[in-house]
Amino acid sequence: MDTLLQQLINGLTLGAVYALVALGYTMVYGIIGLINFAHGEVVMIGTMVAFTVIVSLAGSGMPPLLILGVGLLVSVLVCMALGWSLERVAYRPLRGAPRLTPLITAIGMSMVLQNVAMIVWGRNYITFPPMIEKHIYTVAGATFTNVQVAIVTLAALVMIGLIYLVHRTRIGMAMRATAQNPQVASLMGVDINRVIAMAFVIGSALGAVAGCMVGSYYEIAHYQMGFMLGLKAFTAAVLGGIGNLAGAMAGGILLGVIEALGAGYIGQLTGDFLGSHYQDIFAFIVLIVVLMFRPSGLFGERTGDRA
Amino acid sequence: MNGQVKTSVPWQRHWLGVLLIAVVLLAVPFVAALGGQAWVRIANFAILYIFLALGLNIVVGYAGLLDLGYVAFYAVGAYAYALLASPHFGLHLPFWVILPLGAGIACLFGMLLGAPTLKLRGDYLAIVTLGFGEIIRIFLNNLNAPINVTNGAQGITLIDPIRIGEFSFATTSTLLGIEISGPQKYYFLLVALAILVIIVNVRLQNSRVGRAWQAIREDEVAAKACGINTRNIKLLAFAMGASFGGIAGGVFSAMQGFVSPESFSLMESITILAMVVLGGMGHIPGVILGAVLLTALPEVLRYGIEPLQDALFGRMIIDPESLRMLIFGLAMVLVMRFRPAGLWPSPQRRRELAEHSD
Numbered sequence: 248m249d250t251l252l253q254q255l256i257n258g259l260t261l262g263a264v265y266a267l268v269a270l271g272y273t274m275v276y277g278i279i280g281l282i283n284f285a286h287g288e289v290v291m292i293g294t295m296v297a298f299t300v301i302v303s304l305a306g307s308g309m310p311p312l313l314i315l316g317v318g319l320l321v322s323v324l325v326c327m328a329l330g331w332s333l334e335r336v337a338y339r340p341l342r343g344a345p346r347l348t349p350l351i352t353a354i355g356m357s358m359v360l361q362n363v364a365m366i367v368w369g370r371n372y373i374t375f376p377p378m379i380e381k382h383i384y385t386v387a388g389a390t391f392t393n394v395q396v397a398i399v400t401l402a403a404l405v406m407i408g409l410i411y412l413v414h415r416t417r418i419g420m421a422m423r424a425t426a427q428n429p430q431v432a433s434l435m436g437v438d439i440n441r442v443i444a445m446a447f448v449i450g451s452a453l454g455a456v457a458g459c460m461v462g463s464y465y466e467i468a469h470y471q472m473g474f475m476l477g478l479k480a481f482t483a484a485v486l487g488g489i490g491n492l493a494g495a496m497a498g499g500i501l502l503g504v505i506e507a508l509g510a511g512y513i514g515q516l517t518g519d520f521l522g523s524h525y526q527d528i529f530a531f532i533v534l535i536v537v538l539m540f541r542p543s544g545l546f547g548e549r550t551g552d553r554a
Numbered sequence: 555m556n557g558q559v560k561t562s563v564p565w566q567r568h569w570l571g572v573l574l575i576a577v578v579l580l581a582v583p584f585v586a587a588l589g590g591q592a593w594v595r596i597a598n599f600a601i602l603y604i605f606l607a608l609g610l611n612i613v614v615g616y617a618g619l620l621d622l623g624y625v626a627f628y629a630v631g632a633y634a635y636a637l638l639a640s641p642h643f644g645l646h647l648p649f650w651v652i653l654p655l656g657a658g659i660a661c662l663f664g665m666l667l668g669a670p671t672l673k674l675r676g677d678y679l680a681i682v683t684l685g686f687g688e689i690i691r692i693f694l695n696n697l698n699a700p701i702n703v704t705n706g707a708q709g710i711t712l713i714d715p716i717r718i719g720e721f722s723f724a725t726t727s728t729l730l731g732i733e734i735s736g737p738q739k740y741y742f743l744l745v746a747l748a749i750l751v752i753i754v755n756v757r758l759q760n761s762r763v764g765r766a767w768q769a770i771r772e773d774e775v776a777a778k779a780c781g782i783n784t785r786n787i788k789l790l791a792f793a794m795g796a797s798f799g800g801i802a803g804g805v806f807s808a809m810q811g812f813v814s815p816e817s818f819s820l821m822e823s824i825t826i827l828a829m830v831v832l833g834g835m836g837h838i839p840g841v842i843l844g845a846v847l848l849t850a851l852p853e854v855l856r857y858g859i860e861p862l863q864d865a866l867f868g869r870m871i872i873d874p875e876s877l878r879m880l881i882f883g884l885a886m887v888l889v890m891r892f893r894p895a896g897l898w899p900s901p902q903r904r905r906e907l908a909e910h911s912d
Contacts, residue, residue, distance in 0.1 A: 347620065
């Protein structure tokens with residue numbers, strides 16, 4: 248029982264991070280039908296920038312929470328700028344090109360970002376300085392830390408903010424309109440280019456928040472960390488039905504929980520034949536099974552010939 | 555389409571072209587050897603990638619199924635060869651048994667993956683194939699306990715080279731008075747295989763099956779309405795692509811003498827896909843060009859960047875390895891930016907694109 252609760256808590260934390268990253272994928276996909284393969288790298292850059300800011304402010308005598316806040320803010324701003332330039336450089340010129348073309352530029356951009364990160368931050372793991380004093384709480388045999396609580400709370404707040412933005416503001420309305428039909432939206436006076444750029448900027452901001460969370464949760468960062476994280480988050484987005492905001496959130500949390508439960512129980516299930524280092528395959532097995540029975544994801548509407 | 559263009563060339567010139575290509579192909583390993591055997595190996599990899607890229611071209615270029623896990627089949631072929639011809643299990647089967655067997659196993663895996671997933675469209679298929687590739691890699695990485703099947707991350711070493719009787723492909727020997735090294739022998743084997751896959755690609759292009767693939771690529775519903783059994787035809791594309799991947803894997807195993815899961819990362823899948831798309835999807839010369847360029851470019855950069863930085867700044871300012879990949883990534887972006895249909899698209903595709911942009 249305590250394993251179950253423990254893994255649920257761990258899964259929820261991980262799932263919150265996946266959900267935030269998945270939102271970045273799904274917003275871009277929902278509006279222009281493009282897999283932004285470089286999104287994982289944006290998250291990685293977010294972590295790295297936060298790391299640099301936090302380390303350089305660590306000795307300044309500012310209160311730790313303020314330092315964390317500044318790190319988060321700077322990394323969000325940097326990632327927003329990065330997302331905007333990504334769209335301008337790699338995707339906007341290719342609108343209307345064959346579908347695989349932007350995929351290749353996305354891959355190219357992610358190689359560029361990875362290697363820039365390697366040049367700037369080195370090829371070794373970097374350790375995040377712990378800014379908040381860790382408290383460990385125990386409930387019914389399961390333990391969790393205040394960092395985990397902070398991650399889940401912050402993720403929930405950010406998601407509520409995003410839902411408000413998309414459903415209650417003018418730019419949100421413009422986004423939904425563009426997602427439905429770009430031509431008609433532009434006839435109604437929506438500036439499509441601005442909307443698409445906004446999707447990238449907002450997605451990258453969410454990615455930066457997720458990046459900071461990963462950094463403070465695992466307390467390490469690496470220039471290649473964006474790859475697997477991006478892959479899992481994209482899986483989460485597809486799981487929930489890509490292009491669907493609520494689906495991305497649900498898919499992310501579901502994936503996190505499945506992964507944590509899988510890692511916790513795989514030994515028992517297979518009579519110790521397979522160990523917890525198979526954790527990474529759950530994401531993909533679940534994905535394949537779900538798509539076999541619900542080809543457009545758990546919450547995806549039938550988009551027909553969209554792809 | 556291509557046929558018409560070709561017949562307008564007088565047959566003498568046609569054969570002259572073939573002769574020229576043959577002479578160049580014959581000369582490459584000996585010219586490359588002047589710069590050291592390393593360059594022969596690079597040439598070998600270029601041809602191996604031509605083989606892989608053309609295999610993937612059947613799936614992506616012809617049938618329009620975006621496969622991001624192609625490397626899984628390559629890995630299956632490589633491990634099939636490695637397990638059946640190495641001291642790991644003490645098995646030493648000859649290559650002419652294992653290569654077809656590897657192709658068959660890869661084909662089986664292709665169908666295993668294809669059967670449940672081919673009703674998915676576009677990006678969903680892409681992510682499922684990608685996941686499949688990762689699953690295979692994770693299994694290869696971890697299947698060393700409790701029963702040691704793949705030897706985990708260490709990989710399998712001392713794999714037998716391809717051997718015909720007493721004639722081994724791994725050692726240097728003298729043929730007709732010419733000294734010919736191991737990599738050079740593999741070069742000729744690979745060229746023969748590449749020619750085979752080119753012939754298959756060309757023959758498929760305008761065959762009944764090839765036209766069915768094109769129809770599915772352009773509009774699946776319409777293709778179905780025309781009486782094409784879309785499921786079987788798509789499965790055929792998948793299985794064929796997978797078999798070629800399996801053969802390439804076997805040759806890779808034999809040539810390297812060593813396999814490990816590291817060689818079969820997602821990056822590898824993406825590189826092969828990039829070769830197809832960068833060169834010109836569905837167009838054989840384009841795909842070949844893409845494969846050669848993407849194999850050669852990193853190597854040229856590897857040998858070019860260090861001396862260049864040395865000359866410019868007198869010391870290493872930026873780690874050459876990462877700078878190399880950075881330039882590689884930038885090159886991919888730039889090529890796609892300015893030639894969205896690939897470097898050498900098929901004339902038909904170029905026309906279609908021109909129509910769309912109107």
